[in-house]
Amino acid sequence: MTTANISSTDILDHVAPDSLKGIPRRQTNPARWNGGSWGAFTDALRSQNIEICEKKQTCRVYAVDSGGLASGLPHGVALARSAEQISAILKQAQLHRVPVTVKGGGLTTEGESVAFGGLQLDMRAMNRVLSVDAKNMTVRAQAGIYWHTLGEVLRRDGLDYLSAPLNMTSSVGGTLSVGGIDINSPRLGCSADQAVSLQVVTPTGEIKECSESENPELFERVLLGYGQFGVITEASMRIRKFTPLTMHYFYYGSLREAMEDLQLLVRGDAADYCGILTVLDKAVNLLVAFDSDERERAFFSGWRGRLRGHGQLGFALRMTWHYALRPWRIGEALYLLGRKRALEPAFKPEHHLEKNKIVDRTVVFSNSVWKFWGGKRMVIPDLATSAEKFVEAIERGNAVCRKYFPRYTLYCVGIKLSGRRERYELSCIPPDAEGFAYGCEFEPILGGEDYSREYLQAFKNEIYDIGVEMKTSYYRFGGMMKGYIRRVFGDELVEKHLAMKRAADPAMILNPDVIF
Amino acid sequence: MRDEGRKVDALIVGTGPAAAACAKRLTDAGYETVALERKELPRRKPCSGILSPRGHRFLIENFGPLPKEILHSPSSACGVKFHFPSMRTVSMEFDGGPTPHLNRKFADHWAMKQSGAEIHDRTEFIGLEDKGTHVEVSTRKEERIVRYRARFVIGADGPGLAVARAVYPDYAARLPWFVVGQKFHRIIDCPLDDKYFHFWFHPELGHYTWSHARDGRQIVGVGFLKGGNFDNRHKRVVEYLERKHHVRLGPAEEPEAVTANFGPSLINRYIFGRGNVLITGQAAGFFNMIAEGMSCALHSGAIAGEAAVEAFRSSKDAQRTYRGMIASEVRRCSDQWNPLQIAFGRPHEADFRGAMKKLTPGERLGILREMFSFIRLYSPLNWGRQILWQSLRRLLTGRYPATRWL
Incomplete structure (x- = not known):
């Protein structure tokens, strides 16, 4: 190759990643690891009786995450059995520089839990509840357990978790690593904030217990740390008494x-649970729920009158009038009606109701939400903002949804903050949020349409660009492109975390390409 | 020595941008992918090398920062200047900022290597047979016949259309073909701004006339219907530039010309293959209005790769998946030629309407008249009615009908 015609570095700057107007670009679709030291790595592990499955059929099971867009293939898969086994794996991975990608429920949507070569560590075999302490109201569980399973075990003792993500097939470890938001987050914060202590295997293979009093730095790094600073193997979390709940729309x-x-409701602590689910931006549903009759009565006496929302009949009349004046939008009206007919029974299933109270919220929230909003491919970019920026950010995001898709939904919740925590740095919590943050997912209903990844990526970019412009954060339930991290959080903060990552993970092998 | 009858997951014919993007998707997903190239790599490729901002983003996001070795000088273009017979000029900067001026010889090879696919150069595609469960492909390498057996074959071989001809034997004969040629000149005096790509809407110069700076020389290029005389056409442009723009150039050197298939993207007549054979990039008919084929080649190539990956994973019909996914790229590309989109939308990555607003109403009217007069140059091809009909369909349904695709 010739370089003679390149006159100066100044000229080259015009086509550097920073030259693109708007968002500086980085390689966000990583190259597949070349597998150079794979043989030596697996030999070393097998000599320690650690089983690695290299069958193509097995590896193909791990090709995608819930997003279904980024396809990868690990060289091999290990089922996590114990902290000691994971420790041995990570020690060898450091030695042989083999990337290790950890997967729990695989609920990421940007390919964060997809291995582009290297080892896939499947945490789902570590799925036991180890102890329930009803006196101190804590539970200790292995990190690969699904929230649904955890909920079922706790309910045998009349107990419940505090806050869990909407999809109950998320693993506890994965959720604590990214946040975890639910309609009880306005009262109870994100799922990561309910952790009391963790057992973590560091990227160099040390097994450490951490909490606010023991190895607090590690505790703060691992919570909301996107799997960069260790593999969570066990977690102790706060729990509460189980209560059936009453829901109103x-x-x-x-x-x-x-x-x-x-x-208004979040600020005033007016409901035990609240959130917004929309059908397009036409039927906006504010749902509130209560753990007790007292709280429900207090809501109706003190807050209901201040809400501008309608009951079902009132809203139906308004919509009828709206579409009667716009007969050319009959298709949209029929879609809304069809959606209502499908959703309503699913959200009030008789077999999970007792005296008009929902007795199994996991089934209702998890199954129903994902049945009607999920799909084989999921694109869920999101924005997390301070209270002041919430409305504008969501209205702008809604306009982007309208531009790209005929059918979509928005899901908005408040998130109670647990003071100023180190774990919130470089996380979903926007730095300017005080007391509460607010998040919104923008989810197109893809239906049977085959959209290209490029089209969906363009949609996500436009949502993320709003966050960059408005200096918000992303609660990254839907993940966030690596390319945005620096722009959103700034070089100084990213460099600080990168330095910590390099110190903790010298070979940079644990969950590569998720953030750094 | 390479095995005869080599079994691979996917075989890509071509090593240009579409091939590299397709290979990237397949190799990332862990599918064994081989790319065939007729010539020895790195190979020369006649091309302006000006990539659109969207293509620039795609390259960085998928292949990493661009090394200096793959760029010409000047290493970027900041926009396009349209010139008209009345000597009016409309100047537009690219929306996404300056874009790279790629040295295709090295850029294509770099992207291909970055994709991680195995590259077999000096291997010429001869033919294929789709057996339903797989495709058998014959190639020639150093006078030997080398066979491959692939689950999917992706034709990303540009206007050579070798794969398209194998699938649709009479297709190439049905297309109106253009010749796009360029010659390099030593610069004696050139007032044309070297930061811009210059394009002439001049019916007497040719169907596609351009000029820009490269590595200290000036390129003068002309496109015309096949059958015309390249040297004469080119000479006419050089004389015009000297007469009207006071461009003084040394003798022409290194003439290079290729044939191009402009038509499919104008009239929504793309070809996407059949069965287990997917056709993508310029071979499928993707070509942007400013004759920039690389960005839509990159994106359509990636989509072909995604469709193949999806078909591997889910046993879905690859053609059906590909045709569903490619609709967005068809919209993006054909919108650039769609007069309604140009008039009322923003299909290009440069702000034509914004540039026009800076002119007086009289100047705007004059330019529109000159553009119309230029478009009439294409009237023998009988595209006008088809373009209008497709534009209306796009307006009413939001998409271009897939029924017109082969």
Whole structure:
């Protein structure tokens, strides 16, 4: 090759990643690891009786995450059995520089739990509840357990977790690593904030217990740490008494009014659970739920009158009038009606109701939400903002959804913050949020359409660009492109965390390409 | 020595941008992929080398930062200047900022190597037979016949259309072909701004006339319907540039010309293959309006790769998946030629409407008249009615009908 025609580095800057207007670009679709030292790595592990499966059929099971867009293939898969086994794996991985990608429920959507070569560590075999302490109201569980399983075990003793993500096939370890948001997050914070202590295998293979009093730095790094600073193998979390709950829906034609009312309820601690689910931006549903009759009564006496939402009948009349004046939008009206007919029974299933109270919220929230909003491919970019920026950010995101897709939904919740924590740095919690943060997922209903990854990526980029422009964060339930991290959080903060990562993981083998 | 009858997951014919993007998707997903190239790599490729901002982003996001070795000088272009017979000029900067001026010889090879696919150069595609469960491919390498057996074959071989001809034997004969040729000149005096790509809407110069700076020389290029005389056409442009723009150039050197298939993207007549054979990139008919084929080649190639990966994973019909996924790229590419989109939308990565707004109403009217007069140059091809009909379908349904694709 010739370089004679390149006159100066100044000229080259015009096509450097930073030259692109808007968002500086980075290689976000990583190259597959070349497998150079794989043989030596597996030999070393097998000599320690650690089983690695290299069958193509098995590896193909791990080709995608829930997003279904990024396809990868590990060289081999190990089922996590114990902290000691994971420790041995990570020690050899450091030695042979083999990337290790950890997977729990695999609920990532940007390929974060997909291995582009190297070892896939499947945590789901570590799925036991180790102890329940009803006196101190804590539970100790292995990190590969699904929330659904954890909930079932706790319920035998009349207990419940505090806050869990909407999809109950998320693993506890994965959720604590990214946040975990639910409609009880306005009261109880994100799932990561309910952790009391953790057992962690560091990237260099040390097994450490950490909490606010023991190895607090590691504790703060691992929670909301996107798997960069260790593999969570066990977690102790706060729990509470199980209560059936009563749910109410209020319907809005205006997204802005619904969001303002959501903020009103969150600020005033008016409901035990609240959130917004929309059908397009036409039928906006503010849902509130209560653990006790007292709280429900207090809501109806003190708060209901201040909400601008309608009951079902009132809203139906308004919508009928709206579409009667716009007969050319009959298709949209029929879609809304069809959606209502499908959703309503699913959200109030008789077999999970007792005296009009929902007795199994995991089934209702998890199954129903994912049945109607999930799909083989899922694209869920999101924005997490301070209270002040919430409405504008979501309205702008809604406009992007409208531009790209005929059918979509928004899911918005408040997130109670647990003071100023180190774990919130470089996380879903926007640095300017005080007391509460607010998040919104923008989820197109893809249906049977085959959208190209490039098209879906363009959609995600436009949502993320809003966050960059408005200096918000992303609660990254839907993941976030690596390319945005620096732009959103700034070089100084990213360099700080990168230095910590390099110190903790010298060969940079644990969950590569997720953030750094 | 390579095995005869080599079994691979996917075989890509071509090593250009579409091939590299397709290979990237397949190799990332762990599928054994071989790319065939007729020539020895790195191979020369006649091309302006000006990539659109969207293509620039794609290269960085998928293959990493661009090494200096794959760039010409000047290493970037900041926009396009349209010139008209009245000597009016419309100047537009690219929306996404300056874009790379790629040295295709090295850029294509770099991207291909970055994709991780195995490259077999000096291997010429001869033919294929789709057996339903796999495709048998014959190639020639150093006078030997070498066979491959692949689950999917992806034709990403540009306007050579070797794979397309194997699938649709009479297709190439049905296309109106253009010749796009360029010659390099030593610069004596050139007032044309070297930061821009220059394009002439001048019916007397040719169907596609351009000029830009490269490595201290000036390229003068002309496109015309096959059958015309390249040297005469080129000479006419050089004389025009000297007469009207005071461009003084040394003698022409290194003439290079290729044939190009402009038509499919204008009239929504793309070809995407049949059965287990997917056709992508320029071979499928993707070509942007400013004659920049690389960005849509990269994106359509990636989509072909995704479709193949999806078909591997889910046993879905690869053609059906590909045709579903490619619709967005068809919209993006054909919108660039769609007069309604140009008039009321923003299909290009440069702000034509914004540039026009800076002119007086009289100047705008004059330019529109000159553009219309230029478009009439294409009237013998009978595309006008088809373009209008497709534009209306796009307006009413939001998409271009897939029924017109082969």
